[in-house]
Amino acid sequence: MFKYGISGFESGHYMGESVYKPDNTFPQQIVERGGTTLLRCFQCGTCTGSCPSGRQTAFRIRKLIRWAQLGIADKVLASEDLWMCTTCYTCQERCPRGVEITDIVMTMRNLAVEAGYMQEAHVRIGGFLAKTGHLLPLKEPMMKARKSLGLDETPPTVLANKKNQELVLNIIKETGFTDLVKKGGK
Numbered sequence: 001m002f003k004y005g006i007s008g009f010e011s012g013h014y015m016g017e018s019v020y021k022p023d024n025t026f027p028q029q030i031v032e033r034g035g036t037t038l039l040r041c042f043q044c045g046t047c048t049g050s051c052p053s054g055r056q057t058a059f060r061i062r063k064l065i066r067w068a069q070l071g072i073a074d075k076v077l078a079s080e081d082l083w084m085c086t087t088c089y090t091c092q093e094r095c096p097r098g099v100e101i102t103d104i105v106m107t108m109r110n111l112a113v114e115a116g117y118m119q120e121a122h123v124r125i126g127g128f129l130a131k132t133g134h135l136l137p138l139k140e141p142m143m144k145a146r147k148s149l150g151l152d153e154t155p156p157t158v159l160a161n162k163k164n165q166e167l168v169l170n171i172i173k174e175t176g177f178t179d180l181v182k183k184g185g186k
């Protein structure tokens, strides 16, 4: 069977003070879930140089892509960097090799959540969604503020329509999202 790992790294590679044993199925998983351009990356750095998120944080998208190519799966999946991307697509538009970087980030996020690496904030917000069908909880001060502005206390979302709320909650449950949120992060 064709292996997507980078040749020469199958037996492990040096990371800091230890030899890391790569998971060569990891790049293959990304490719099979649509990230077929992952292996085109030749590490030019255009993505990192274009990334607005990287300007404000230590996030380096080029490094994440390299780790993915090398099968450094657990580091990618557990990495906070994976969630620093705002999905602005600037890098993807500029990549000279046509790597679908942003789409690959989202594929890796899906893999991370399936592996139980969900960020605390996402568990919290996902919990609201799974419980109410809406991302933001409706709180007393917000209801009062709406009323003082002459608006209905409840915004015209699924929160105000029980029938639609049930339908949305059903979709969320049937797609397995509720269970994922319950499983939460590691």
Ligand code: SF4
Pocket (backbone or CB within 6 Å): 040, 041, 042, 043, 044, 045, 046, 047, 048, 062, 065, 094, 095, 096, 097, 098, 099, 101
């Ligand atoms: S711009 Fe494209 S080829 Fe260059 S490092 Fe980023 S992903 Fe790789």
Ligand code: SF4
Pocket (backbone or CB within 6 Å): 047, 050, 051, 052, 053, 054, 061, 084, 085, 086, 087, 088, 089, 090, 091, 092, 101, 102
């Ligand atoms: S899509 Fe993500 S990684 Fe790419 S430039 Fe925007 S924030 Fe950076």
